[in-house]
Amino acid sequence: EATTGAHRRALIKQHGCLPPRKVKQRDPILGIDLFLSNIKAYKEHRLLAFWQSALTDYNAHTLMVTILGQTIYFTDDPENVKTMLATKFDDWSIGSVRIAQFRAFLGMGIFTNEGPAWKHSRDLLRPCFERSQVADVSMMEKHTKRLVEMIPKDGTTVDLAPLFHQLTLDVSTDHLLGRSTNSLDPKAEDNCEEFVEAFEYCQNPAKDNESWFRILTLFLPDRHFNRCVRILQKFVDDIIESEMSSRATKSESTPQRYVLLDELLSQTDDPRRVRSELLNILLAGRDTTASLLTNIFWELPHHPEIMERLRSEMAEHMTGPEPPTYEQLKDMKYLKAIITESQRMYPIVPQNSREATRDTVLPRGGGPDGTWPLLIPKGALVSWLSYSMHRRPDIYGADAETFNPSRWLDGEHHESSPLRPQWGYLPFNGGPRICIGQQFALTETAYTVVRLMQEFATMESRDDDDVWKEKLSITCTSLGGAKVGLTAF
């Protein structure tokens, strides 16, 4: 059997790989220098721009760095991303860190599984999502109406971000579980605050404790974490249990609206399995859509001309004051372009990574000009930066840093029309692990944008500093939320 070295040399020869370009580091072995500058940029809410300029400063699309002794390759090259996510899918893992971190509170499910177990999760959920692609907009109306009621109508400043988080939680629990958390309903019993807090804690344990003491607590058992896990499980288990018992009494002929939990229960009767899959999907679908809405409503009030054009499109497609139908939403091209453009400039998952499960080759990033293939040794991490990729002038034109929805409309953008970035635009990922909730998220977003435009005649930005700043965790959204003043018609 070939040694590791011999195998690597053979791969290098076969593919014509050349060495990567490396970031110049004062401390190239441990990479503490780069670690500290990353922490500084993160604290100043400019880590994404910091990475972007690291690549542009070197005039490179793939670079190798060492951070705390770990070798990481950063790339914003669509060909490399396509290779990891699709062409050579089997050579890559979502990474042991992500698996360990998320399994601790989500259990085994679509987001935390790999190989045959992941395939099984995906097969289990696929039919549920296929059927729900034509999203139930009447269900959305119930929650959006409550959202509208919570917003001051006289121009008083309001931050829409927390309201969007409540909205997406209410909508996704309604859709997935068949009963909503109803957090926007002032009359509802308050039963979800504990669940939301527990979910947030598990995603970011001890986040407020940034002192050196945090280092000590890392090695202690976190009893609060365990308590939060039990809260999550009980919340979902209670719902599954009551659904299972009501199924026993429901007659076959009762017309029912589509609920993902029902669909899941008809495919498996293992309640622990159902619980884990539901927690996995709730994690993936909750913050993401709220963050997208926040970014859109951060940007829109800065552009009266964009709002004007959106209003004329709405007038063209909708004759009365009724809420939009699914078909009307699908037909509104400018609305779609606004959502697409928001996800280009502010992708909700702006950075992601995979770990090589064997020695493998990326098509680009080798050699002095980065156009040669590159060997990635087993165990190395490759991080791709959608944020930088989505702002590449060679893909999007010289105005890549400008919010301009019309670049997505054929014939309207002078430089790169028609714009077909393919793997250069990746808000939902690509390949076999592409976001399963994409259509649902886009419909919910489009619906909410149209409904708020229908209700409010004017919208003013009340942002404190008028530039978008990142609030970065696993996902990314506007640091200042979406502070606006709205007046009703």
Ligand code: HEM
């Ligand atoms: C704007 C909203 C959303 C964005 C930007 C988004 C983005 C993403 C991305 C980038 C991934 C890939 C993660 C990875 O493989 O590392 C993903 C996966 C996933 N998303 Fe979404 N998502 C959104 C909304 C939703 C919604 C509403 C749901 C469900 C109701 C959902 C369910 C999932 C699931 C289950 C996965 C894992 C798929 C798999 O690994 O096979 N997402 N999403």
